[in-house]
Amino acid sequence: MQHGKHQSATAVVAKVPGGKHPGAKSPRVKLSTRQKFERAYRQYGFPVGFLALPVVVYAIFVVSPFIQSIYYSFTDWTGLSSDFKMVGFKNYDWLLHDDVFWKAVGHNVLLLLVVPLVTLGLGLFFAFMLNVGGRSKKNAAVSGVRGSSIYKVVYFFPQVLSIAIVALLFQFTYNPRNGALNAFLGGIGLDSLQQEWLADPKLALWCLMVVMVWCNVGFYVVLFSAGMSAIPKDFYEAALLDGANRITTFFKITLPLLWDTVQTGWIYMGILALDAFAVVQIMTVGPGGPADATQVLGYMVYTKTFRDGQAGRATAIGVAMLIVTLIFAVIVGRLGRRERLEY
Amino acid sequence: MTAQAQPSELPGATKTEEAPGAAPPAKGQRPPHFTPEGRISSExxxxxVFSHGMLVLWGLLVTLPLLWAVMSSLKTDKEIFTSPWGLPSSLHFDNWSRAWSKSNIGDFFLNTVLVVGCSLIGTMLLGSMAAYVLARFEFPGKRFVYFLFVGGMSFPVILALVPLFFVMRNMSLLNTFHGLVLVYIAYSLPFTVFFLTSFFKTLPTSVAEAAMLDGASQTRTFFQVMLPMAKPGLISVGIFNFLGQWNQYMLPTVLITDEKKRVLTQGLVQLAASQQYKGDWSALFAGLVLAMLPVLGVYIVFQRQVQAGLTAGALK
Known part of the structure; x- marks a missing residue:
């Protein structure tokens, strides 16, 4: 249906500069190469001219590194010298037998499962509270809570801060000696709950997850809230009149109607959780520790290249990450396939 | 689970159809004149009360760490250690000035302004040019170019990081601001092109056609007619890119190693590593707050636009 629009725009391209109608060409007139070139230029000159610079910049800095990365994963390149040779699947073979790699994969999968689930769950919960938690008014069965825009403004704070700043802030917060968390627990008399946090191999990864959830909940509250306010209020009204309670309306009305947005959010959060580079590099001991307890694929790529001089292996880890991403996207796509609802 | 049955019911569902399945049968058989207002309002x-409670709780969880950082930035080092949650005895703004000048936060800040300023202009210019052409013109390979751009959104940047470093080194772009600007532009293009292409498609074609009939060139039509019309979309995506580039951490960490050329996020992390060692926590908190406040300030002023700009992409 968009087609008509493009056609008319194209017609304008060809029409105006030459002053001739493109459709008026007679099949009997043979065009010289020069004329053909001129016609092509009239038709495509502008789009090509406008696309050239963006495409070149994009190709050099984004497309070519991605492709090279796959190529280098089959070489023994150190990253330090320019000579390297093809080694076939040796890097991948090394990966499959590397303990740290499998630890990192495990951590990434855990992040991939827990972080999106908790973030989106809290996002939906708070958005629902904002939109239907209000005191009932006359003529409206459901209404938003008072001051919902203030809540949204505050919840969104972490989203505008750099992940680097947030990671530092929480590194200080978790600090066992002068951090806010242990001090707070001590202050309310829960000294027994005080922990070493990031220095405890059992807790470190969970501490990172808290940070990732903390950053992103606000975004989804705002996103889902926008989606929920678009759902007609009479849906809720009708359900409530028929005796459904509000929890039922959430599962029967809100969630199905928001499903598309939830699914998009799930993929966004998944990509974000897979990354985790900044939080690991900034916050953890080692980094990646203690004892590889917070090692993730993203950080391994970085250390293998810039610390160990094993760029070939690093790119192989990168490709493994890509595979995990693709599997994840396919699973979310499959699980989430629902009939699209129009309302 | 329940959602499975819902799709078939909901779209056509009249007000009374959907709930009986959910409600216990006894409640479903109420006489039509029954008004459950009492029950609804008590529930x-x-x-x-419950929702306000939960909402306030999360509000505290979000704001307390931030307030704690601001408070700590105004304390002495001793106070930070002896009473982490205590109010500062006097406001030590000298921590802030120490962080700004001695710890180079000021320089990092200016570097970031320079880099993000240039790359934001570049991103918007290149992104809108590409998007306009992809939205409005037919030419061979158009779909390929579009998917090339949009595909960039779903790949983890880390995958490209290693070769990118060496591409930059071979072009002598490592440790240069213009190199970083080019990289920021390149990695912002996928979302920018994706968002603006669909935005340009929603704009009417008639105005541009009228301008061209009046003799404006394609280029002129784009800059003087289409760009002003696309202003709302440009603002949304501009805010998105500004925050993304201002907050970028991974790319500068790899591509800028020269101490003088660090950007704010990266400089702050390096500072943290060295200051913790020295024990100058107050300057560190001050640096953190100095990096935090401008962004939060801008956000509070433009909250509506920022929220819309950041969520716009996911709502498409």
Whole structure:
């Protein structure tokens, strides 16, 4: 249906500069190469001219590194010298037998499962509270809570801060000696709950997850809230009149109607959780520790290249990450396939 | 689970159809004149208290760490250690000036302004040019170019990081601001092109056609007619890119190693590593707050636009 629009725009391209109608060409007139070139230029000159610079910049800095990365994963390149040779699947073979790699994969999968689930769950919960938690008014069965825009403004704070700043802030917060968390627990008399946090191999990864959830909940509250306010209020009204309670309306009305947005959010959060580079590099001991307890694929790529001089292996880890991403996207796509609802 | 049955029911569902399945049968058989207002409002009241409680709780969880950082930035080092939650005895703004000048936060800040300023202009210019052409013109390979751009959104940047470093080194772009600007532009293009292409498609074609009939060139039509019309979309995506580039951490960490050329996020992390060692926590908190406040300030002023700009992409 968009087609008509493009056609008319194209017609304008060809029409105006030459002053001739493109459709008026007679099949009997043979065009010289020069004329053909001129016609092509009239038709495509502008789009090509406008696309050239963006495409070149994009190709050099984004497309070519991605492709090279796959190529280098089959070489023994150190990253330090320019000579390297093809080694076939040796890097991948090394990966499959590397303990740290499998630890990192495990951590990434855990992040991939827990972080999106908790973030989106809290996002939906708070958005629902904002939109239907209000005191009932006359003529409206459901209404938003008072001051919902203030809540949204505050919840969104972490989203505008750099992940680097947030990671530092929480590194200080978790600090066992002068951090806010242990001090707070001590202050309310829960000294027994005080922990070493990031220095405890059992807790470190969970501490990172808290940070990732903390950053992103606000975004989804705002996103889902926008989606929920678009759902007609009479849906809720009708359900409530028929005796459904509000929890039922959430599962029967809100969630199905928001499903598309939830699914998009799930993929966004998944990509974000897979990354985790900044939080690991900034916050953890080692980094990646203690004892590889917070090692993730993203950080391994970085250390293998810039610390160990094993760029070939690093790119192989990168490709493994890509595979995990693709599997994840396919699973979310499959699980989430629902009939699209129009309302 | 329940959602499975819902799709078939909901779209056509009249007001009374959907709930009987959910409600216990006894409640479903109420006489039509029954008004459950009393029940709804009492349930609503409980819910109201509950929801405010939960909402306030999360509000505290979000703001307390930030307030704690601001408070700590105004304390002495001793106070930070002896009473982490205590109020500062006097406001030590000298921590802020120490962080700004001695710890180079000021320089990092200016570097970031320079880099993000240039790359934001570049991103918007290149992104809108590409998007306009992809939205409005037919030419061979158009779909390929579009998917090339949009595909960039779903790949983890880390995958490209290693070769990118060496591409930059071979072009002598490592440790240069213009190199970083080019990289920022390149990695912002996928979302920018994706968002603006669909935005340009929603704009009417008639105005541009009229301008061209009046003799404006394609280029002129784009800059003087289409760009002003696309202003709302440009603002949304501009805010998105500004925050993304201002907050970028991974790319500068790899591509800028020269101490003088660090950007704010990266400089702050390096500072943290060295200051913790020295024990100058107050300057460190001050640096953190100095990096935090401008962005939060801008956000509070433009909250509506920022929220819309950041969520716009996911709502498409």
């Amino acid at each position: 609503g009241k409980v819910l109201n």
